[in-house]
Structures are given as C-alpha cells and as structure tokens.
Amino acid sequence: MVAMPNLDFEGQNTRYATHGLHAYAAKCPPQLVGYGLRYYSKPGETVLDPMAGSGTTLVEARLKGRHAIGYDLDPLARLIAKVKAQVLDDKEVERACETLMARSMRDLIALQTHQVTQALQRRAQLPEFVNRDYWFLPEVASALALLAWHIEHLETLQPVREFFWVAFSSLILAKTSVANARDIIHSRHHFQQHPQTPDVLEKFAKRIKQMRKQANEFQTLCAQAPPAKVEARLGDARKLCLRAESIDLVFTSPPYVTALDYTRAHFLAVAWMQAALGVGLDEYRACASRYIGSESGRLANMTQENDSLEELDQANAVLAQLEQKSLRQAALTRRYFNDMHSVFGKVVQVLRPRRHAIIVVCPSHIRKIVVPTHEILAEIGRSHGLRLKLQHTRTISERLRVMPYLQEAFGQRMDTEYVLVFQKIT
Numbered sequence: 001m002v003a004m005p006n007l008d009f010e011g012q013n014t015r016y017a018t019h020g021l022h023a024y025a026a027k028c029p030p031q032l033v034g035y036g037l038r039y040y041s042k043p044g045e046t047v048l049d050p051m052a053g054s055g056t057t058l059v060e061a062r063l064k065g066r067h068a069i070g071y072d073l074d075p076l077a078r079l080i081a082k083v084k085a086q087v088l089d090d091k092e093v094e095r096a097c098e099t100l101m102a103r104s105m106r107d108l109i110a111l112q113t114h115q116v117t118q119a120l121q122r123r124a125q126l127p128e129f130v131n132r133d134y135w136f137l138p139e140v141a142s143a144l145a146l147l148a149w150h151i152e153h154l155e156t157l158q159p160v161r162e163f164f165w166v167a168f169s170s171l172i173l174a175k176t177s178v179a180n181a182r183d184i185i186h187s188r189h190h191f192q193q194h195p196q197t198p199d200v201l202e203k204f205a206k207r208i209k210q211m212r213k214q215a216n217e218f219q220t221l222c223a224q225a226p227p228a229k230v231e232a233r234l235g236d237a238r239k240l241c242l243r244a245e246s247i248d249l250v251f252t253s254p255p256y257v258t259a260l261d262y263t264r265a266h267f268l269a270v271a272w273m274q275a276a277l278g279v280g281l282d283e284y285r286a287c288a289s290r291y292i293g294s295e296s297g298r299l300a301n302m303t304q305e306n307d308s309l310e311e312l313d314q315a316n317a318v319l320a321q322l323e324q325k326s327l328r329q330a331a332l333t334r335r336y337f338n339d340m341h342s343v344f345g346k347v348v349q350v351l352r353p354r355r356h357a358i359i360v361v362c363p364s365h366i367r368k369i370v371v372p373t374h375e376i377l378a379e380i381g382r383s384h385g386l387r388l389k390l391q392h393t394r395t396i397s398e399r400l401r402v403m404p405y406l407q408e409a410f411g412q413r414m415d416t417e418y419v420l421v422f423q424k425i426t
C-alpha cells in the first residue's frame with residue numbers, strides 16, 4: 001500500500017523563490033501544489049489553474065518544468081501571478097529603478113518646497129475615490145501619485161514596469177501598509193493611524209531590493225528546471241476558452257463559500273492603478289458579484305431550469321437546513337455551488353481522459369450549520385463523471401495565522417482542509 005503523504009507542511013518555508021512577492025488572501029502553500037505536480041503530471045505537460053489568484057500554481061509549475069495556464073477574474077491577481085511567474089532582466093530592473101526613484105524624488109522635493117509647475121501638478125494629480133483622504137495621509141497620497149505617474153511613463157520593458165506595479169501594490173496591501181489601514185488583505189479594513197508619516201519612496205526602494213532577490217532566486221531555480229511556458233490570463237473559470245482535452249492536470253483552490261470579497265480587499269491599491277490594470281474603480285467594484293463565493297449583488301431567482309443542483313441529494317439537504325436559518329445565506333450558498341458546478345463542467349471538458357483535477361477546499365460554518373463543501377464538491381464531481389480517487393485532509397494552521405477573521409467567523413472546524421483528487425474516467 002502507498003503511504004499517504006503528509007500534506008501539513010508545518011514549519012516549512014512557503015516564501016521561497018517568488019512565492020512571497022505579494023500578500024494574497026487564501027494562498028495555497030507551494031508545497032501542496034508541488035505534491036500535485038509531482039504525483040499527477042510530468043515535465044513538459046500542461047497544468048491549468050482556473051482560479052489562479054496570486055499564481056502559486058504557475059510559479060510551482062514553472063519551477064518543475066510544467067507548462068501552465070492560470071485564469072482569474074481579478075486584474076490585480078492576474079498581474080501579480082504574471083510577474084511572479086516570469087523571469088526578469090535584473091540589470092534592467094536596477095537601471096530603471098534608479099531612474100524611477102530619481103524622478104519621483106525630484107518631483108516630491110519640488111512639491112514639498114512649493115516649486116510647482118503645471119506639469120508637476122499634472123503628475124501629482126490624485127485619483128478620485130470615496131474616502132481617499134481618510135485612508136491616505138496627504139504626503140503619502142502625493143508620493144503614491146508621483147510614483148504611479150513615473151512607473152506608467154518610464155522608458156523600460158513591459159515586464160519591468162509590471163514588476164514595479166506589483167511592488168507599488170504591495171506597499172498598500174502589505175501588513176504594514178502605507179495606507180491608514182491594518183492588514184487589508186487578510187481581514188476587513190481597520191483604520192490605523194501611523195505614528196509617523198510613512199516614507200513611500202524609501203519603502204518602495206526597499207521593496208524593490210527584496211523583490212529583486214526573490215526574482216533572482218526564482219530565475220536560478222528556473223534555470224535548473226526543464227523550460228516551460230506559463231501564462232496568466234484574465235478570465236472566468238465558468239467560461240474557459242480552451243481546447244477540449246488539452247490539459248493534463250487541473251490544480252486549484254477555489255474561494256470559500258461566502259467568505260471573502262476580493263474586490264474589497266484590493267480596492268485601495270486598484271484605485272491608484274486603474275490605467276495600469278485597464279479598469280476603472282467603479283467598474284472593478286461593480287464586478288464583485290461575478291466572483292465565486294461573493295456575497296455581493298442581487299440574487300437572481302433560481303428556477304428549476306437554471307439550478308444545476310436539483311439531482312444532488314447532499315447539496316439539497318444542506319441548502320434545506322440553511323433555508324430554515326436564512327433565505328439569503330441559502331441563496332448565496334446555492335449560487336456558490338451552481339457556480340462550482342459550471343467550473344467542474346469546464347474542467348471535465350478541457351481535461352484529457354484519465355487525467356486528474358485536484359481541488360483544495362475547506363468546509364464552512366454558516367449560521368451554525370456545517371456546509372461540507374468537500375462532500376458537495378465530490379457530489380458535483382460525480383455528477384460530471386469524475387471519480388473521487390483520493391481525499392486527503394490537512395491542517396491549515398498556516399492559513400489561520402494569516403486569516404484570523406476566518407477563525408473568528410467560522411470557529412474551530414475551519415482548521416481542516418480537504419485535498420480532493422478527481423480522475424476523469426473516460
């Protein structure tokens with residue numbers, strides 16, 4: 001009998017190569033992706049992550065010589081994933097960063113010493129968004145505006161510019177944010193007054209130095225692996241544009257049922273990066289309801305025609321229990337499982353016969369009802385002709401450390417995560 005691998009990875013470094021480049025909610029430990037890739041794919045094969053988030057699957061795939069395609073609805077997620085999984089020209093990063101810092105510093109000093117020309121006024125123009133002056137001190141806002149302008153207009157290679165944008169975003173979304181906010185990415189926004197005005201440019205320079213080290217480590221490790229092509233795409237996991245039977249392995253960790261609003265977690269960074277991301281802030285926030293697991297948006301009436309869960313006994317038993325407590329929570333949960341039903345449909349379509357789909361999920365507690373997400377997804381998988389070949393459990397202490405609000409909201413049972421290994425039978 002084959003021994004079950006221990007997938008807890010307690011105490012292991014999860015930030016090697018570019019994995020620590022940017023904070024992201026509910027990141028998958030790279031070792032878990034590594035396990036999936038080693039057991040269920042070979043170098044040169046193609047892996048898909050339909051909800052790739054910050055790109056853990058893409059980075060690991062490249063390090064292990066697998067081609068990979070990642071999709072995410074979120075433009076910031078896509079940018080982070082792209083930057084983490086690409087090899088950079090470090091000399092160009094260094095050169096471009098010197099120019100960027102010199103120009104931003106020159107403008108900031110001119111602004112502080114009131115030598116303001118019309119051109120400088122244009123470069124220092126702040127984006128308009130609700131509560132901007134609540135979340136950003138005036139000095140911080142000016143420095144961010146100048147930095148953003150110079151990143152956008154710098155003469156450099158596009159991958160280098162994108163690297164700078166990721167550094168920029170991480171200044172705002174890091175635990176020690178330059179915004180008046182505490183741990184934006186892992187919890188609801190909490191206002192936090194800075195004892196001293198953060199020095200945006202100094203922090204940016206430090207960030208770039210750290211990130212260059214990480215990118216260089218990634219580059220060294222990539223050089224030891226078979227060459228692989230990795231792509232981060234913007235797109236909806238329910239509507240993937242991929243050839244049928246073109247994928248050798250699917251690996252993904254979908255959002256939790258009604259757990260997190262990614263657009264709310266990211267908007268303080270997106271507000272400054274609208275041109276770079278190609279999305280207006282209002283449009284970005286309006287997309288919240290398209291994210292699987294979101295609590296936003298109007299809940300369309302489910303009719304028998306558009307409810308794919310009708311035949312699924314376990315899903316319906318849990319939804320009936322939830323309906324007793326809250327019709328809205330039940331409708332949100334129904335929408336989540338219908339969305340996951342569509343994702344599974346796409347996964348089955350693009351996966352080659354006999355190959356595997358690995359889904360990492362956690363059960364939820366909603367209004368004191370246990371929602372066994374892993375069991376309902378297993379039921380959905382079966383309804384699509386997938387065989388649940390293995391089910392591993394793992395303890396997610398490292399996630400609870402970075403997602404304290406989940407523990408608050410869901411209690412003790414959230415510390416078990418399920419790794420479902422499905423096989424396409426035909």
Ligand SMILES: C[S@@+](CC[C@H](N)C(=O)[O-])C[C@H]1O[C@@H](n2cnc3c(N)ncnc32)[C@H](O)[C@@H]1O
Nearest residue numbers: 026027028051053054056072073236237291292
């Ligand atoms: C738990 S996170 C994935 C984290 C990722 N494994 C990592 O290590 O960074 C789930 C992701 O699903 C994305 N998502 C939600 N709805 C989606 C949809 N309909 N299509 C594609 N991605 C979606 C969210 O934006 C989020 O980035």
